[in-house]
Amino acid sequence: MNILNGSAYPNNGVHLNKRHRKAKLFSMLCSLVTWLGVALLGVLLYQVSSDGFKWLDLQFLTSFPSRFPYKAGIKSALVGTLWLISMVAFIAIPIGVATALYLEELSGQGRMNRLIELNISNLAGVPSIVYGIIGLAVFVRGLALERSLVAGALTMSLLILPVIIIASREAIKSVPMSIRHAAFALGATRLQTARDHVLPASYSGILTGVILALSRAIGETAPLIMIGALTYVAFLPEGPMDSFTALPIQIYNWVSRPQQEFHQLAAGGIIVLLAVLLMMNTIAIVIRYKTERKYK
C-alpha cells in the first residue's frame, strides 16, 4: 500500500480492495450462471440419449413412421428436413445477402434505409407462429401452393431472412473502410467494390450468420404445423410441390402419443436432429477455417 502514500488518491487502497472483492464476486456469479446453463443442457442431453440411443439403428433411419413403435422410423422426416433446409438455403441466402449488401454498400444512408433497417430488426423478433400464419395465408392459400415443400420453404425463408440480413450486415460493416477506398481510388464502382472485395472479406461472418439462421429453421415446428405439414407421411417427397413432414414435426407427433415407446422414439428423433445440426456447424467451421486461411 506504500506506493499510494502521498498520492492524490490516499484512500485508493481501501477502495481498490473493495473493487477487487466486487469484481471477484461478480465473476463468480457469472461462472455460476454459465455452469448452471451447461449443467441443465447436460442433464437434458443425458436424458434424451439414455431414452433414445437404444432405438437408434439403421432400421430407425430407413423406415417410415408406423403405428408400431418397433417398426417406426424417421426416414420421411429426415428426408423432408433435408429437402426443406436445402430449399430454404437456396431461397434465403441469396436474398438475404443481396439485401444486406444493398443496404450497406449500394443504397445511400437515407431515411428510407433507416426505416427498412428498423423494420428488419423488429421482424427478427416476431414469434415464429406469426410467420406460420402469413405462410398459410399467402403461400398455402393465396398462391395455392397447398401443403407443399415450396410453401414450407418460403415460410421458413421469411422467418430467417431478418436473421441472415442482420448478421450479414454486421459482417459487411466490419470490413475495413480502407479496402473500399483502395478500390474506389482505382476507378471501381460501388458494385464492383462490393462484389470483389467487401463480399469476399465478409464471407466468414456471413457464413456464421447463415448457419445460425438455418439451424433455427431446422428446429422450428410452429410455422410448419401452422401451414399444415403432414404428421404421418409414408412416402418420400420427389419434388418441391410434394407434401412433406420434417424432423421436429415427427418428434412432436411421437411425443404427443400416450405410449412410452413413442416417447423414446421421439428422443431418438431428437438425437438425429442434433446430429444434423452438428454436421451443419462442422461444415461451417471447416469452410470458415479454409477461407480465413486464404485471407490472412
Added chain:
Amino acid sequence: MSLLIPHDIPQAITKHISKPMTEEAVLNLNHVSIKYSDKTAVNDVSFVIAKHKVTSIIGPSGCGKSTLLRSLNRMNDFIPGVSIDGEITFNNQDLYSKGVDAVEVRRRIGMVFQKPNPFPKSIYKNIAWGPSINGFDGSMEELVERSLKQAALWNEVKDRLHESALSLSGGQQQRLCIARALAMEPDILLMDEPCSALDPISTAHIEDLIFELKSRYTIVIVTHNMHQAARISDYTAFMEMGELIEFDVTNEIFTRPKQKRTEEYVTGRFG
C-alpha cells in the same frame, strides 16, 4: 481535351510565384473551399499543379491537406456532409460539374493512402484487379511486371506473385499500393503521407521512386516531413488553418519564403 497553356493560368494564382510557371498545368484549383457540414476545412485555395512535376502540400496537422488532396479525385464524395465550392479543373474540365463521372475521375487520378491498404488477395491480383474491371485487354502478366518494376518492387516479389499481399512488409505493401495505382496508368498520382508509416529505408525507397516516376506522371504529395518536401518536390504549397499561405517553387519556399508564417513553419521544423 485542350491543354492549359501558361497564360491561361489565372493571375490570382500565379501572382505570388517567384518566376513564371512554364509547365503545362494539369490541375487548376480556383477559389476552392471545402466544408464538413458547417465546419470549413479548406478556405479559398487557388493554385495549379504542373504536369510531370512533383507538387508537395505541407502544413501543420489539421490544416486541411488531406481534405484538399481528396477533393482532387473526388474521394471526398464518400464522406457524408462534405460540400465543395469553387472550381477544380482537370484538363479544362471542372471535376465537380454535373456531367462528370466521379468513377472516371478516379480512374485518371490515382491515389496512395497514408496507411498501406493492399487488398487481402495475392500480390498479382492486387495489381491486376483495377485494370481488369476497367476493361484492360492487353497482356496482364506484362502489365503486372511493368507496374511492379516501376514501383521498384519486382525483384523482391517476382517469385511470390501469388502469395498474399499481406505477407509483405509495410514498406513493400506501400510500394505495392503504388504499383497498383500505376497499373491504371493515371494522369496524376495523389499521395497522402505515403511514408508516414514506414522506416527510413523504406522511405528512401519511395522517395527514389517518386523521383523516377516524375518523368511520366504528375505527382501531388502531402507530407509532414520538411526534408522530404524539399528533396523531392518541384513546387510546394504551404497551408495553415485551411488557407493557402504560400505557393511557390520548392526552393524558394525553403530558402526565401515571402510570408512570415511560412518561414516560421519551415525553419521551426528544420531547427
